[in-house]
Amino acid sequence: MFRGIQRMLHTRIAWEQLPRQPGFGSGTICWRRLPDWTEARVWPRLHEVPA
Secondary structure, three states: OHHHHHHHHHHOOOHHHOOOOOOOOOHHHHHHHHHHHHHOOHHHHHHHOOO
């Protein structure tokens, strides 16, 4: 799901246009997880992790 959310945010495609391949999750699942992960402060923590 992370890859699906990342792809959508980077390309600005619609949720239903996410590729249907392993590792992306469906657009609906990604759409439902984004608020949960935002509330859990996942995104700011990702920026803290060194590459």
